[in-house]
Amino acid sequence: MKTSVVGSRVVREDAWGKVFGQTKFPADVNLQGQIYAVVIRSPHPHARVLGINSEQAMSLAGVVAVLTAKDVPNNSHGVLFRDQPVLAEYIRMVGDPVAVVGAETEEIARAAAKLVEVEYQVLPAVFDPEEAMMPDALPLHPTLRPTNVLYHMPIRRGNLQEGWAQADVVIEKEYSTQHVDHAFLQPEAVLAHVDERGHMVVQTATQYAHYDRGEIAHALGLRFSQVQVKTLAVGGAFGGREDISLQIMAALMAWNTLRPVKMENTREESFYSHSKRHPMRMHYKTGATKDGKLVALEAKIIGDAGAYSSWSINVLRKSAVHASGPYVIPNVSIDSYAVFTNNPYSGAMRGFGAAQTVLAYESQMDLLAKEIGISPLEIRLRNLFKVGSITATGQVLTGSVPLDQCLAKIAPYLQRGGVSQ
Amino acid sequence: MKKRGIGLGCSWYGTGYGNGFPDVSSAFVEIHDDGSATVLTGAVDVGQGSNSIFAQIAAEELGLESKDICVYSGDTDATPDSGTTAATRQTYNTGNAVLKAVRQAKSSLLDYAAHEFSCPTSEGIELKEGYIGVKGDPSRCMPLADMVFQARLKGERFISAESSTARSTPVDPETGQGAPYWPYAFGCQMAEVEVNTETGMVRVLKVVAVHDVGKALNPTQVEGQIAGGVTQGIGFALLEELELKEGKINNPALSSYLIPTALDVPSIEALFVEDAECTGPFGAKGLGEPAMLPTVAAIINAIDDAVGVRITSLPATPEKILQGLAEKKEG
Amino acid sequence: MIEIKLVVNDKPYTLEVEPSERLIDALRNRLGLLGTKEGCGEGECGACTVIMDGKTVNSCLVLAAQANGSVITSIEGVGNRRSPHPVQKAFVEVGAVQCGFCTPGMVLSAKNLLDKNSKPSNEEIGIAMSGNLCRCTGYDKILRAVKIAAEEGKE
Numbered sequence: 001m002k003t004s005v006v007g008s009r010v011v012r013e014d015a016w017g018k019v020f021g022q023t024k025f026p027a028d029v030n031l032q033g034q035i036y037a038v039v040i041r042s043p044h045p046h047a048r049v050l051g052i053n054s055e056q057a058m059s060l061a062g063v064v065a066v067l068t069a070k071d072v073p074n075n076s077h078g079v080l081f082r083d084q085p086v087l088a089e090y091i092r093m094v095g096d097p098v099a100v101v102g103a104e105t106e107e108i109a110r111a112a113a114k115l116v117e118v119e120y121q122v123l124p125a126v127f128d129p130e131e132a133m134m135p136d137a138l139p140l141h142p143t144l145r146p147t148n149v150l151y152h153m154p155i156r157r158g159n160l161q162e163g164w165a166q167a168d169v170v171i172e173k174e175y176s177t178q179h180v181d182h183a184f185l186q187p188e189a190v191l192a193h194v195d196e197r198g199h200m201v202v203q204t205a206t207q208y209a210h211y212d213r214g215e216i217a218h219a220l221g222l223r224f225s226q227v228q229v230k231t232l233a234v235g236g237a238f239g240g241r242e243d244i245s246l247q248i249m250a251a252l253m254a255w256n257t258l259r260p261v262k263m264e265n266t267r268e269e270s271f272y273s274h275s276k277r278h279p280m281r282m283h284y285k286t287g288a289t290k291d292g293k294l295v296a297l298e299a300k301i302i303g304d305a306g307a308y309s310s311w312s313i314n315v316l317r318k319s320a321v322h323a324s325g326p327y328v329i330p331n332v333s334i335d336s337y338a339v340f341t342n343n344p345y346s347g348a349m350r351g352f353g354a355a356q357t358v359l360a361y362e363s364q365m366d367l368l369a370k371e372i373g374i375s376p377l378e379i380r381l382r383n384l385f386k387v388g389s390i391t392a393t394g395q396v397l398t399g400s401v402p403l404d405q406c407l408a409k410i411a412p413y414l415q416r417g418g419v420s421q
Numbered sequence: 422m423k424k425r426g427i428g429l430g431c432s433w434y435g436t437g438y439g440n441g442f443p444d445v446s447s448a449f450v451e452i453h454d455d456g457s458a459t460v461l462t463g464a465v466d467v468g469q470g471s472n473s474i475f476a477q478i479a480a481e482e483l484g485l486e487s488k489d490i491c492v493y494s495g496d497t498d499a500t501p502d503s504g505t506t507a508a509t510r511q512t513y514n515t516g517n518a519v520l521k522a523v524r525q526a527k528s529s530l531l532d533y534a535a536h537e538f539s540c541p542t543s544e545g546i547e548l549k550e551g552y553i554g555v556k557g558d559p560s561r562c563m564p565l566a567d568m569v570f571q572a573r574l575k576g577e578r579f580i581s582a583e584s585s586t587a588r589s590t591p592v593d594p595e596t597g598q599g600a601p602y603w604p605y606a607f608g609c610q611m612a613e614v615e616v617n618t619e620t621g622m623v624r625v626l627k628v629v630a631v632h633d634v635g636k637a638l639n640p641t642q643v644e645g646q647i648a649g650g651v652t653q654g655i656g657f658a659l660l661e662e663l664e665l666k667e668g669k670i671n672n673p674a675l676s677s678y679l680i681p682t683a684l685d686v687p688s689i690e691a692l693f694v695e696d697a698e699c700t701g702p703f704g705a706k707g708l709g710e711p712a713m714l715p716t717v718a719a720i721i722n723a724i725d726d727a728v729g730v731r732i733t734s735l736p737a738t739p740e741k742i743l744q745g746l747a748e749k750k751e752g
Numbered sequence: 753m754i755e756i757k758l759v760v761n762d763k764p765y766t767l768e769v770e771p772s773e774r775l776i777d778a779l780r781n782r783l784g785l786l787g788t789k790e791g792c793g794e795g796e797c798g799a800c801t802v803i804m805d806g807k808t809v810n811s812c813l814v815l816a817a818q819a820n821g822s823v824i825t826s827i828e829g830v831g832n833r834r835s836p837h838p839v840q841k842a843f844v845e846v847g848a849v850q851c852g853f854c855t856p857g858m859v860l861s862a863k864n865l866l867d868k869n870s871k872p873s874n875e876e877i878g879i880a881m882s883g884n885l886c887r888c889t890g891y892d893k894i895l896r897a898v899k900i901a902a903e904e905g906k907e
Contacts, residue, residue, distance in 0.1 A: 006481040006703045009641045011844055012473040013488070014466070018852030019840040019859055021787020021827030028786040045668030094668045127668055155597030176734045179663035180656075183680050185791045185799055185853040185887050206495075208505035210463050213497045224497075231495030235789075235853030236887045237467040238653070242507055267792040271673035276663060317440060321592075321601050326433035334597065342668045348507055350653060350710050354434050355717070359735060362430045362718030366725065376429045376722065385433065385607075393592055395600040400706065402696035403431065403607040406631040409692055413611045413629045414429060468851025468888050641847035641893075648890030649850065675796040675885065683881040683891040691892075 014233075023233045026189035026204050027264050034191070034260035035064050036106040037253045038113050039246070040099040041272055045307075045342035046125035046140075047091040049098055049118060057115040062104035065257050066116060069098075072252060073221040077244045079211070083141055084308045084345075086219050086248045091120070092140055093307035093344055095272030100249045102257055106264075125342035129281070129304045132341045140307065140340040148340040150305050151313040153320040155334040155392050163296025163331030167287025170296075171367045175284065175360040179304075180277035182349055186235020187270040192250035193260035200227045202251050205234040207241045219248045220255055227251075239348030240274040243310055275310050275347025278303040278338075280319065280356040286329075286364040292374050292382045294329045297392075301336040301357065303346065310347035312338035318353035324392040325361035326403050327383040332392040377414055381407060422618045425626070426727025430718025431609040434711040435602020436509040441591035444510065445584050446518035447501035450479065450526045452579040456551060456565035457489040460522070463503035464515040465495035469709060470642045471511040475519045477638055478702055482523045484548030484565070501582065509606065509707030512638065514587050516702035522583035530579045533572050588700070604698045606711040608632040610651065612719035613687075616727045618746060621739030623724060625655055629690040632711060636695050636704035647691035647712045654716020656681045659736050756820035760785070761829030769816040775809075776800045778816035779826055787827035787856045791885070798884030801857035802826045808864045808883070827856035830863055838904045839863050842897040850888035857884045862898045870905055872898070 017023040042049075054066035069075055069087045076082035088096040098118055103109035126132045132140075132148040139147055164170065190204040200222060206212050209229040217227045234241065246263045254261040265273055280303045287296040301319050305312035320336035349355075369379040384403045390396055438444040449461040460479050466472040476490040483489075494500055503515045531543035534553050538561045540546060547556045554562025569579065592599035613627040630647045637643045660679045664671040672678045697704030717735065725731050730745030753768040760783060769778055779785040779802070788811055791799035795810040802811045803825040831837035839862045842848070849855050858881065865872055865880040872880065877898045886894060 001697075001703065003481050003703060005477050005485075005487055006638050007636065008477075008639070009847075010473060010477055010487045010639055012470050012642075012847070012849065013476070014470075014472065014852065015844040015847075015849040016833060016836075018849045018855045019836070019843050020830075020832060021785075021856040023852050024786070025789070025853060027790070043669075094670070125668060127665070153592075153597055154595065155592075157596075157598070173733060177657075178661070178735050179665060180661050181663055181678055183661075183675065183678065183887055185797060185851065185885060186789070187791065205467075207465055207467055207507055208463075209465055209495045209497050209500075210502040211505060228496070228498040230498070231465045233853075234465060234467040234851060235791075236851040237506065238887070239507060241467070242505060267675060267794070268673040271663075271670050271678070277657075314439070317592075317601070318435070320597060321435060321439075322433060326431055326605075326607055343665060344663075344668070344670065350650070350713055351434075352508065352710060354432070354710070355657065355714055358430060358432050358714050358718045359721060359733075362432075362715070363721060363731065363733065365431075366428075366722045367731070380429070380431055380609075384431070385605075392597070393601060394598040397605065399700070400604060400633070400635055400696045400698040400704075401607065402633045402694050403433070403609070405694045405696060406607055406609045406633055407431070409631045409694065410429070410609050410611050410629055413690075414427060468853075470850065645847050645850060645889055645893060648892035649888045650890070652890030653887070674794060675792045676794055680885060680887060681891075682883075682885060683878050683895060686891045689890060689892050 025186050025233045025235050026191060029191050029203055029232065031191065031193055031260035034262050035102045035104055036109045037100050037102045037250060037261050037263045038109040039097045039249060040113050040116050042091040042094060042096045042098055044091055044120055044122050045094050046123040047120040049089045050121050051119045052099055053117040057101060057112040060108060060112045060115060062108040063112045064102040065253065067100050067252060067256060071256065072219055074219050077215040077219060077248060078309065079243060079311055080313060081144055081309050083144055093342055095344065100253055102253045102261060127341055127343055129302050129339040129341055132339050149337055150309055150340055151316055151338040153317050153336045155320055155332060157392055157394060158331035160296055160298060160331050160333050164287055166289060166295040168290040169368055169371045170285060170287045171364055172285040175282040177280050177356045177359060179279050180349065181271060182238040182240030182274065184236030184238060184240055187265040187267055188245045188273055189264040190246045190250040191260065191262050192254040194254055194258055200251050200255060202247055203230045203232055204247055205241060206231055207237045212247050215244050216248055216251045220251060238350045242348040243275055245273040276344050277349040278315055278346040282357065282360040284360045284364050286368060288368045288372065290372060292372050292379045294327055294383045296331040297324055297329045299323045299334045303338050304343055305338045305340050306343040306345035308345040310345050312346060315353035319357050321393055322354040323357045326385045328385065328389050329392060334392065377411060423615050424618060424727040425613060425615050426723045428612050428719045428723030428726055429609065430715035430722060432711065432714035434606050434714060436513060436604060436606055436707045437587045437589060437602055438508055439589045439602040441589055444504065444514060444587040446503040446515035447584040448518040448522040449501060450522040450581045452526050452530060452569055454570045454573055456569055458483060459491040460519055461500045462494050462515055462519060463500045464511050465506045467506045474512050474516060474638050478516055478519050479523045482520060482527060484550060509710045512705055513701050513707045514585060516705060517585035518583055520702045521585050522581045525581035525583050526579045533577055534568055604706050606633050606706045608711050608715055610715035610719040612723045614720060614723040614727055616724055616742065618728060621742035623659055623737060625687045625720060627687050631692045631694060632708055633696060634693045634708050635698035635701045635706035637693055638703060638705050643693055643708060644691040646708045648689045650712025651689050651716050652681050652686050654713040655685060657735065658717040658720040662736050754817045756817060758819050759823045761825060771817060773816040774812055775814040775816050775819050776811040779811060785826045785828050789853055789856060798857045799854050801860045801884060803860055803864050808861050827860060830859060837863060838901040842901040846893050846897040846900060848889060848893040848897040854884055854886045858894055866902055866905055870902060872902055
């Protein structure tokens, strides 16, 4: 199809405001009479809040309110399950918010936050997902799941025994990936106020304004029609602005005090107030014939979901579906697990579970190629998905499947300098 | 000693929510009396440039320029829910919704114009460079603005609301069989690295990235997504690691949690393959997430090519590489 | 409170500041110059870069009191829609802007480099820009934009 605007290098309209420093991120908007709110977060990974004493904090001049779990009409939020408290009474990770302090200035709010006394009953915590999977491990979300296994996805295709019987070469290895932070440049910030209509207006940077609206309305017991979420410029997201961070706390403070409320995370607070990329342990066993045809794959993937479910089910599903790599493998057994621990919660991050498995399946491809004595390019060419190929989930690929074209374009670059001898 | 190596990584990525979850995007369109137009959509532009892409889609369809389109997004009081800016879904999914909405508004405009021009069918009408007229008949042609303004005087407005739902089916919970995502985006990258065998430091010298984008709606933005993805891939492969102790983050600062700087980034050659995806707007697929996927594999494979050390645990720190070199010596 | 005098974007100001107040706070809160962004508060990300007496500084690490007597350029003092600075024009045209949070700091670092060195090598550009973090673009187009701005400046 011939197009003129589509396909051209149109200059982004928003770029001009950004180069002049005119673009408004949430930290750049203010309202007359606004107060500032800061969060008190748990220093413990697993604990019960036994009591919160805010008397001393409230006696500090300029402190407007200290809100805790009992002030939240419906104390939960979450993208798949509402298993995350707005303000926690039961702590599942370091950084869980337990109280929010509102004051005339940010300095006063921060000083007052130090005066709030929180009494914790510290509980034993689990940080290793494989330990957390043990049947005797204390379940972190007993109402959601009887054990810490939040999700298991099996993929079964073909006959694995036949696959191993056909294999001339088998490579078996363990791979692991780390906790990663989105580290978007703009720390979370919110400006919330009750406007002249009596509506709760929340200006923030989010990936999904309508989701935020729903969670704010739920927590505060309002109708969607009474809550406006307006997205200002978003300073990078990469999945880290999928879950709620400060939005509900700011709205709650504004709703309770009827004052505009500004909240801004420091970089350190930011690290504690959004999800992480799932660390994964991946056990891979891959078999190929001496001609370099893949015949069998057995994979076990364990993802550390951390303290809350967030998108873990979808992430570990994506890991399982993509675990084969873009290659035809007739005999497959894949098991993928998402497991609760007391680590910072894991959620969406660019690549969403498919970023981790690349390490495993592409390392296996190079190791197999070496063993068989063909080039890394050749082994991929012999197995890649084409139109009509069937994936490990039995999906027939139709339409646009141009991996062969991609490899044809990159092939000349692999010659230069020479691939491994 | 410094040793160089080359590595290849391939990847695939199913875009959209997947697994049968309703993946819906929506858009409202209004064609104004002067022939310009506004697109309203809930899809948040998180910096990747979706607003600009939607403007291009609307402009293309209406025979206008991007600057003739106002895109307003991400305000729940004004824009329809268009799903989250994630899952590499906005160009594809909301792009489709915008295109559908523009086409709907355009369709009533064409019907109106066909009647005004006494043209038997609306297929005979075209929109081009701000004009509307009968194809191949310059005598029956007028500025789009005049046509829309005259229509208003007769009580006709060209506004629309549309939504678009991506296809996917849930997988069987026992066997994992099913068609969980569509479309899939493919890509491959080559990394050339230099490994210092004394310090274990890895320098990425060059990355060539080839990605399947269906159709590059804006090549500049495609290149930007690829370079950004490759750089996050370099961070994932070599630098970034949250250090946790008993669930506490030991490095919650950009001075201790290191992300790539301008000096960590090699020359990046961004190439793309345009094999139209028939379900995408003008053939486009998403690219946001796929752009970072192959990098880690290309780098890890290149390290092995350079020094014969197979890193299986990320990130590939100098310590791990030195340890691998030492084990190789012993072995 | 401490009284300081400084020139910001060619305008003289006399301000009363707290002893612990940072320059970024004075610029943002007292002068309303909100183009200066805070990304980390520890001088690592460069989003708060301003030019102070001809040198780029992280305004989160400079006390307002230390800026007494200095001449400062913030992003608001560099170009506008009618006459963008060559760096700004190149950033926009090349596609060096994505989320834009790092952009003001990037533009100031690039401008200051070109003010001092009109023909920087690629390596000099990389070093000059390495104090400014960007998480979106992968720097590729940013570095290209600086190169193009330098070449345009020469003509």
